[in-house]
Amino acid sequence: MLLRHALLVLLAERPQTGYELARRMRESLSWFWSAQHSQIYPELAAMEDDGLVTVEVGDGPGPRGRKTCTITDRGRVELRVWMASEPTPRPVRDELVLRAFGAGSADPVELVAVFRAEIERLQARLDRYDEIRAEIEAMPGIDDPATPEFGWLMSLLHGIASARARQQWANEMVGKLSSAAR
Amino acid sequence: MLLRHALLVLLAERPQTGYELARRMRESLSWFWSAQHSQIYPELAAMEDDGLVTVEVGDGPGPRGRKTCTITDRGRVELRVWMASEPTPRPVRDELVLRAFGAGSADPVELVAVFRAEIERLQARLDRYDEIRAEIEAMPGIDDPATPEFGWLMSLLHGIASARARQQWANEMVGKLSSAAR
DNA sequence: TGTTGCATGTAAGGGGTTACATGATTGA
DNA sequence: TCAATCATGTAACCCCTTACATGCAACA
Numbered sequence: 001m002l003l004r005h006a007l008l009v010l011l012a013e014r015p016q017t018g019y020e021l022a023r024r025m026r027e028s029l030s031w032f033w034s035a036q037h038s039q040i041y042p043e044l045a046a047m048e049d050d051g052l053v054t055v056e057v058g059d060g061p062g063p064r065g066r067k068t069c070t071i072t073d074r075g076r077v078e079l080r081v082w083m084a085s086e087p088t089p090r091p092v093r094d095e096l097v098l099r100a101f102g103a104g105s106a107d108p109v110e111l112v113a114v115f116r117a118e119i120e121r122l123q124a125r126l127d128r129y130d131e132i133r134a135e136i137e138a139m140p141g142i143d144d145p146a147t148p149e150f151g152w153l154m155s156l157l158h159g160i161a162s163a164r165a166r167q168q169w170a171n172e173m174v175g176k177l178s179s180a181a182r
Numbered sequence: 183m184l185l186r187h188a189l190l191v192l193l194a195e196r197p198q199t200g201y202e203l204a205r206r207m208r209e210s211l212s213w214f215w216s217a218q219h220s221q222i223y224p225e226l227a228a229m230e231d232d233g234l235v236t237v238e239v240g241d242g243p244g245p246r247g248r249k250t251c252t253i254t255d256r257g258r259v260e261l262r263v264w265m266a267s268e269p270t271p272r273p274v275r276d277e278l279v280l281r282a283f284g285a286g287s288a289d290p291v292e293l294v295a296v297f298r299a300e301i302e303r304l305q306a307r308l309d310r311y312d313e314i315r316a317e318i319e320a321m322p323g324i325d326d327p328a329t330p331e332f333g334w335l336m337s338l339l340h341g342i343a344s345a346r347a348r349q350q351w352a353n354e355m356v357g358k359l360s361s362a363a364r
Numbered sequence: 365t366g367t368t369g370c371a372t373g374t375a376a377g378g379g380g381t382t383a384c385a386t387g388a389t390t391g392a
Numbered sequence: 393t394c395a396a397t398c399a400t401g402t403a404a405c406c407c408c409t410t411a412c413a414t415g416c417a418a419c420a
Contacts, residue, residue, distance in 0.1 A: 002277065009284035019371050032279035039408065041373060061416035064372045083288035086299060087277035095269035097214035097340050101333040102191035106265035108327055117268060145290055145362050151283040158279050158351050165347035169340050180327050201399050221380065223401060243388035246400045
């Protein structure tokens with residue numbers, strides 16, 4: 001029931017169509033959550049059955065109508081309860097750390113290249129984060145947790161902190177592998 | 183084909199049974215990789231079919247024999263190629279960051295409690311990491327990437343770096359939420 | 365006229381978790 | 393004798409990704 005709560009978080013802000021939700025997942029939320037439209041549409045239907053959202057059908061392009069989903073009071077209660085609950089621990093699967101663990105089975109020169117590439121990817125992401133951060137921090141009411149911008153900034157700060165930590169670690173790996181190769 | 187390479191990493195060190203591989207996944211590797219025995223046994227059989235491991239059946243408890251898996255030359259080549267390849271980006275799903283994003287839909291006091299609990303969980307993990315670190319760093323040849331201990335230390339350093347970064351971020355969240363509540 | 369974006373759905377398949385199932389050995 | 397550990401396997405189910413499928417509107 002995790003996609004369900006991710007959708008409720010987005011719908012709490014304003015009513016949206018499934019297409020819009022899928023786009024926001026892809027474009028902005030994707031740093032910490034993601035889902036395909038093929039997963040979102042059935043879930044929205046199930047949420048309607050459970051009374052968490054109401055669906056309003058209007059005119060739209062294509063063979064089917066455009067369906068706008070609105071969160072119900074019951075949906076808001078469900079969301080508030082979930083927000084206060086402890087995150088269920090999810091198993092981690094990190095290919096890069098697995099490669100670090102298995103360093104003994106790799107060509108050191110090739111492995112250094114893998115880590116250097118990761119450092120560059122992270123740098124590109126950090127540069128992008130900085131741009132967005134400048135935009136968001138200029139917004140009024142950014143320190144008020146009740147505004148959507150607050151949550152946006154907080155999740156961005158997480159992205160920055162974790163990318164920096166990972167980049168530094170990758171850099172350390174490159175250093176150790178390089179000095180050993182010499 | 184990711185479980186496959188995780189198993190090859192472990193088998194590169196020494197021959198092992200499926201049970202042993204499952205235990206190591208659960209006990210030590212689980213910080214960055216995990217798999218259940220119900221997934222491991224069929225995968226080992228498939229790997230044998232593909233000539234990546236050989237299986238030796240011996241006496242064992244229970245109705246079936248004890249099967250020791252040994253990596254083949256072909257398995258080592260497969261592993262070396264994979265180690266030098268770029269990690270395929272996996273979608274992130276982080277419940278805690280999702281809660282930070284949706285801060286506006288939560289009771290601030292309850293949300294602070296959720297983040298404080300995470301800080302404590304991370305502290306317990308960091309304490310455990312420090313114990314293991316002391317043990318590993320005392321080992322000889324720890325700076326040689328060819329030894330299993332090197333990979334062990336590197337993955338541990340990743341765990342420490344990412345836990346610290348996450349803890350600091352969670353602390354920042356608590357600060358912002360608390361000052362807004364007042 | 366062709367491509368991109370809007371808009372909603374279904375189907376097949378892969379990866380993973382949980383539960384079911386069996387049974388020997390070792391130690392409390 | 394009871395529990396934990398060793399040891400291997402199967403089955404059902406859930407979540408998710410990829411691909412298939414349809415068709416309008418706007419723009420180049």
